[in-house]
Amino acid sequence: MNAVTRADFFQPSIWKRLGYALLVVYVIYAAATLGLSWERIERGVGYGAKFLAGFFPPSFTKSDLIPGLLESLQIAFLASLFGTLIAIPLSVLAARNLMPAFVTWPMRVIIILCRTFHPVIVAIIAVKAVGFGAMAGVIALTVASVGFVGKLLAEAIEEISKKQIEAIRATGASFMNTIIFGVVPQVMNRFIGFVAYETDSNLRHSTIVGVVGAGGIGGTLFAAFQRYDYDFVAGISIAIIALVMLGEAIQSYVKRVFR
Amino acid sequence: MNATAEMNRWIRFTPAQRVARFAVYLGMVAAIVWALKTIEVIPEFLYDAPAQVVDMGARMWPIDFAHFWPGIWPALVETLHIAAMATILGLCMGIPVGFLAARNATPFPWVNHAARFVLVATRSISTLLWALFFVAMFGPGPLAGALAIAFHSIGFIGKMFSEGVEESNRGSIEALQAAGATRMQQIVMGYWPMVLPTFWSVALFRWDINVRESAILGLVGAGGIGVALNSAIDLLQWDRVSLILLTIFVVVILIEIIVMQIRRRVI
Amino acid sequence: MSTLSIRQLAKEYVAGKPVLRDISLEIEGTGITAIIGPSGTGKSTLIRCINRLIDPTSGEIHFEGKDLAKLAGAELRAARRRIGMVFQEYNLVERLTVMENVLSGRLGYVSAWTAFRRKFSNDDIQRAFDLLKRVGLADFANRRADELSGGQRQRVGICRAVMQSPGLLLADEPTSSLDPKTSVEIMELMRDLARENNVPVVINIHQVQLAQRFAERIIGMSGGLVVYDGAPDGLTQDTLQKIYGGEDWLAT
Structure with missing residues (x-):
């Protein structure tokens, strides 16, 4: 029995073996480039143990924990709101089954530009533009949200059934009514999923844009690290995990309500 | 007459659904309003932003290839x-x-x-x-x-x-179980090919x-x-x-x- | 005067390869007119040219005092709401409820804001309920369209078309995705609803027996041309040969 299954699943193929061999060679080469060695790992694990010991007991008592977390929340909410509001019309204009090519192309370029750079890089630029603070964080995460929601929503719109649209058009519905009755119901579920994921991702990113001065708990966290204030670092990390988990719980409730 | 009118009222959501939706909307609006009202914005920086962006753009050009x-x-x-x-x-x-x-x-x-x-x-x-x-x-x-x-x-x-x-499909896992495969075998032979x-x-x-x-x-x-x-x-x-x-x-x-x-x- | 009059209608998807060559038809009265013919002969194209889901290459389509072939924008949409359409694969918006699908027949009459809030007038909602009751789906109003069987979906599709208060009903192979028994029921429903609402129906259909049983007039198409136009009992073995068989058939 076993032998038969084995033969089915592991057909000896030269290409597969060559692929695995290449992978192993690459991993060894890349590990060498990255400076990986046993001695280094041993030393690192030693430091790590000391470091972990510094985490306990986690400290939640510093006064800048709560304001920092609240500011991260604000950044995440506003970026999700603005990002989604901008992404909706953008993705309708970028959908190739609704719009002619001369409209979709510029929109697609905007979406790609928003998606290319990590929010932290956008945050660096935003800090230069509008100065330190939550404002820069909101701008950075808004840009990221536009890219993410815009791309996925445009793809979702492109995948909808044309037949349902045709039927709505045949009733004499205007363009807007066709969108409302023909397009929206078909993409709504996925849209809610994208926005939920985006809010989740914004929440996580809002805790790090502070590292470059764009507001939120990240600045506090970075400072605590540089002071070797590891019990506070542990406290902040645990608070962030709790916040993200709470966010996931709310998300799943909202998804259930709108199904 | 009244009875038929009552019967023919079209209700899109049940009351429970409506309350749940309303709660979600309310929660979203409250979160947004709170965020908008209390977020720290320094107006001087904001007025200055366009000038800063133009300045930054000018410094970025020409690119140092x-x-x-x-x-x-x-x-x-x-x-x-x-x-x-x-x-x-x-x-x-x-x-x-x-x-x-x-x-x-x-x-x-x-x-x-x-x-x-x-x-x-x-x-x-x-x-x-x-x-x-x-x-x-x-x-x-x-x-x-x-x-x-x-x-x-x-x-x-x-x-x-x-x-x-x-x-992944239960059927093929059951087949393996029936054949007496261990848990590890089930994963390697059953689940892994399906999640490839x-x-x-x-x-x-x-x-x-x-x-x-x-x-x-x-x-x-x-x-x-x-x-x-x-x-x-x-x-x-x-x-x-x-x-x-x-x-x-x-x-x-x-x-x-x-x-x-x-x-x-x-x- | 006739309800719908088509003059010298032609359509080429690819230049030089006409699907419809030269169609001229007058549709009047309130009965069913069935269009039969082999696949690929342009029946669907003809139906879709009438409400301009497809733009004809040349020709005129006169309906309620306007040449549909020349309309665009708001005028075209206003004309479309007077033409109901029933589709082969029902084309319901699957994630909407049955009620919303029926009410979507009123979309040509309401603003986007109204449509968004689903604030259709009481008259519309009453009428939708009456129609659903008429087709035996009164209890399904709040079910989602994708929970329904094929026959039920097609009933909803018919309700949506009738909901438009049309002056003409088009049906593009409304029974091709249904089993024989349901097909007959749907044809009966279309015939009765057309009578009750005083609307002529143009159906394009594959099953010749169904066409003969329900239509008052049959139009046979072949190679993008009308080759038969007359009463159902005038359809002899010869004419059927002319429509489905003959050289065209053998050549391909």
């Missing part, structure tokens, strides 16, 4: 190595946790919960924070960067995997994300092109900043095209 080969290229190669290694390592760590989190492959609820907690926790700690940890452990450099991204990837990879496993497409799509997707992520590691000294970006910004060499941004843009687009091509051919 001469700096590419001596300054950017090695950092770019390092970034790509970090991303590739982190993806491989992340898959090695994320897949087992994913199997442990899948309710059908691991029928022990407390193991599922523990694995799920690991997935959420690794995902919640951002790459930069992981990088700070690993820089403290292994010193600055690409090794810390690769480990940081790998650990951050565990959550995403594991989550996608556990979902893929939970959606998930494996490829997750690996590609994560690699794509990891390249973007590895571009920022340099901000905390964990190697890659971010180191060059950070020093260019600190030294106000804006013509190099624009070169680095352009490089990242081109690389990300290239990778997206590669991923799309592989996807079309393999999956």
